[in-house]
Amino acid sequence: MANIQAICSSFKGDLLNGLHAFGASVIRTTTTKDVFNGALYLASGSLGAATTAYSTTSEVPPSGSYVAGGIAFSTATAPAVSGTGAIFTPSASWTTGPGFTGTAFDSILMYNATAAGKNAVALYTFGSQTISAGTFTLTMPVNLTGTALVQLT
DSSP: OOOOOOOOHHHHHHHHTTOOOOSSSOOOOOOSOOOEEEEEEETTOOOSTTOOBOOSTTBOOOBTTBOTTOEEOOOOSOOEEETTEEEEOOSSOEEOOTTEEEEEEEEEEEEESSSTTOBEEEEEEEEEEEEEEEOOEEOOOOSSTTTOSEEEO
């Protein structure tokens, strides 16, 4: 048996739980969990890996119960360590509720709505959608390695 260089799996779970602060100034001032919102974006937008924060640029206009800044994800499920990675999936489907109208949108940005900078987590894309006075629902995947919405491997 020999030692094997690796990032510890428990560390990945700790990151999702906000335990470690490597910077010179610690950002966390509370021990409560943050609110993570989902904001819908038009297919004409230019978001991706370089997106650092929520922005109203290219966001779907407010309609029905959808408001500027999006709608909160349900985060009742805690992050978990699975194998050598850490995973997290919201605990319920994300939905706009009735009366929503949106044209040519194809992505949702998950971001930390509690953070002052509205820091981006990930952008998820899907085929271009148009909804007229209805409900748009994103069904969450199973919270397992390979399917979880957020995965650190």
